[in-house]
Amino acid sequence: MKQLIDISTEEKILEAAKEVFMKYGLYGARMQDIADTAKINKALLHYYFRSKEKLFDKVFEGALSKYFEVMDVFANSTLPIKKRLFLYIDGIIDFYSEYPQMSMFLIKEIGNNPELLKQKIQIAKKNKTHRLVQVLEEGMKSGEIKKVDATMFMINLQSLCSFPFIATPMFRHSLKAHGKDWDKDFSNDKLKKSIKTFIENSLG
Amino acid sequence: MKQLIDISTEEKILEAAKEVFMKYGLYGARMQDIADTAKINKALLHYYFRSKEKLFDKVFEGALSKYFEVMDVFANSTLPIKKRLFLYIDGIIDFYSEYPQMSMFLIKEIGNNPELLKQKIQIAKKNKTHRLVQVLEEGMKSGEIKKVDATMFMINLQSLCSFPFIATPMFRHSLKAHGKDWDKDFSNDKLKKSIKTFIENSLG
DNA sequence: GTCTATATGGCGATAGAC
DNA sequence: GTCTATCGCCATATAGAC
Numbered sequence: 403m404k405q406l407i408d409i410s411t412e413e414k415i416l417e418a419a420k421e422v423f424m425k426y427g428l429y430g431a432r433m434q435d436i437a438d439t440a441k442i443n444k445a446l447l448h449y450y451f452r453s454k455e456k457l458f459d460k461v462f463e464g465a466l467s468k469y470f471e472v473m474d475v476f477a478n479s480t481l482p483i484k485k486r487l488f489l490y491i492d493g494i495i496d497f498y499s500e501y502p503q504m505s506m507f508l509i510k511e512i513g514n515n516p517e518l519l520k521q522k523i524q525i526a527k528k529n530k531t532h533r534l535v536q537v538l539e540e541g542m543k544s545g546e547i548k549k550v551d552a553t554m555f556m557i558n559l560q561s562l563c564s565f566p567f568i569a570t571p572m573f574r575h576s577l578k579a580h581g582k583d584w585d586k587d588f589s590n591d592k593l594k595k596s597i598k599t600f601i602e603n604s605l606g
Numbered sequence: 607m608k609q610l611i612d613i614s615t616e617e618k619i620l621e622a623a624k625e626v627f628m629k630y631g632l633y634g635a636r637m638q639d640i641a642d643t644a645k646i647n648k649a650l651l652h653y654y655f656r657s658k659e660k661l662f663d664k665v666f667e668g669a670l671s672k673y674f675e676v677m678d679v680f681a682n683s684t685l686p687i688k689k690r691l692f693l694y695i696d697g698i699i700d701f702y703s704e705y706p707q708m709s710m711f712l713i714k715e716i717g718n719n720p721e722l723l724k725q726k727i728q729i730a731k732k733n734k735t736h737r738l739v740q741v742l743e744e745g746m747k748s749g750e751i752k753k754v755d756a757t758m759f760m761i762n763l764q765s766l767c768s769f770p771f772i773a774t775p776m777f778r779h780s781l782k783a784h785g786k787d788w789d790k791d792f793s794n795d796k797l798k799k800s801i802k803t804f805i806e807n808s809l810g
Numbered sequence: 811g812t813c814t815a816t817a818t819g820g821c822g823a824t825a826g827a828c
Numbered sequence: 829g830t831c832t833a834t835c836g837c838c839a840t841a842t843a844g845a846c
Contacts, residue, residue: 411829430633433822443831448823450829505773506710513775535784553791554800557770557777564773565765569709571717573761580739587757596758603807615811637840647813652841654811 412450414440420461424503427510428458462511465504472497476533483541484605490534491563491597495590498567505564534559541605548606555604562597616654618644624665628707632662669705676701680737687745688809694738695767695801699794702771709768738763745809752810759808766801 418440422431433454437444451457472493475486498504538552566573566588574584622644626635637658641648655661676697679690702708742756770777770792778788 427634430631432820434820444822445824445832446830452823454822505776509773509776512779535781535786551796551800553781553786554796557792557797558766558800558804560773560777561765561769562762565769566761568772569713569764569768572709572713573764575716577739577757582739582757588761592755592758593761596755596762600762600804600807603804648840649814649842650812656841658840 411440411442411446414442415447415450415457416460419457420465423458423461424501424507427507428455431458462507465501465507468501469497469504469508473534476537483537483546484601486537487559487601487605488598491594491601494563495594495597498564499590502567502570504567506568548604550604558600558604559597562593562600566593615644615646615650618646619651619654619661620664620668623661624669624705627662627665628705631707631711632659635662666711669708672701672705673708677737680741687741687750688805690741691763691805691809692802695798695805698767699798699801702768703794706771706774708771709764710772752808754808762804762808763801766797766804770797 415436418436419431422436422439425431426435431454433447434444436457437447447454447457451460472490475481475489475493478486481489535552535556538547538550538555541547542549542552570584573588577584577587619640622640623635626640626643629635630639635658637651638648640661641651644651651658651661655664676694679685679693679697682690685693739756739760742751742754742759745751746753746756774788777792781788781791
């Protein structure tokens with residue numbers, strides 16, 4: 403089937419938009435910047451995607467859907483809870499490794515416009531996420547894991563997984579100033595391991 | 607000594623600016639919003655602080671200096687390491703409570719323009735910070751604490767302290783969607799406690 | 811010092827030639 | 829489909845009255 407619109411240009415725009423929106427957020431991003439990155443004219447952005455918001459929507463929906471995919475592991479009730487948590491750690495660290503700015507992106511957009519996000523989550527149709535807290539509470543009731551504050555555990559876990567990727571430039575700079583080298587001292591495997599140790603220590 | 611400029615109004619502005627900048631960031635914040643919050647006219651902002659950026663700088667420098675103040679505890683070698691860590695946790699959580707977007711801002715600034723930040727750090731004149739890793743390594747050598755990967759411990763610690771404040775809107779939204787209430791389930795004290803448990807588990 | 815009114819500039823969006 | 833030129837809005841910033 404012949405496309406009505408040239409895919410190559412459209413995808414160039416989407417790629418550029420992803421890059422710029424990820425870096426600056428919806429309001430911080432500039433259409434001119436996106437156009438420059440895609441090496442096309444600013445007017446073309448409006449030709450392909452009516453408005454800045456519609457362009458943003460396209461980028462955001464794709465990202466959100468991938469994000470939720472990783473979280474689906476919690477819905478798999480045939481696996482023991484700790485196993486699910488470990489799989490989640492592996493998945494989410496790999497995910498952030500590929501999309502380091504994703505949590506920054508999510509945070510910023512939710513902060514700016516919660517209603518907008520709710521809509522988009524409905525679109526992604528995968529809001530079985532964050533079963534995490536629910537799953538933990540069930541596991542504690544049945545005695546499968548140690549009793550802890552489930553919400554606080556979730557917060558700590560998200561912190562440990564997300565922040566290193568958000569803050570990479572800061573850590574890199576800070577370590578360098580003290581004679582250390584981020585690229586040598588940090589690895590995904592080390593991070594996974596340390597978070598799994600945290601889980602073991604917390605949930606027994 | 608008589609002030610040339612009315613302190614009360616200036617401080618009202620700074621207080622309002624802090625609130626708005628921390629909520630929306632440099633670019634998201636609106637001068638009108640700051641003026642409304644301070645219950646003064648928009649033009650007065652420019653009378654007291656030439657421009658939006660200069661106003662932002664004032665807020666930021668104040669924050670930065672407080673931030674380094676908290677980190678000074680690591681330099682106090684008369685205290686046991688774990689005691690220093692616990693004091694740091696208390697201080698830094700209280701700090702983030704006042705400046706929730708501080709780490710977000712630091713990350714962005716360092717990412718975009720390391721030189722600018724170095725300048726500001728020089729201004730704050732307290733870059734004895736991040737002794738943390740060094741102190742840990744000394745403590746491990748002397749046997750005061752358990753042997754761990756000091757860099758990774760630092761990363762985990764910073765993650766646990768910083769992320770909850772950066773991501774508050776996301777957590778609030780996410781919990782609400784599952785029948786929970788962030789404002790009830792989260793407290794600074796709970797966070798402090800859970801991080802101290804993490805330290806105990808990690809360093810023995 | 812504080813206000814109203816206005817200038818200035820940047821950005822999203824559109825019109826229209828090719 | 830792609831470009832240049834331009835419109836209209838809104839936010840920062842300034843002028844000037846009081």
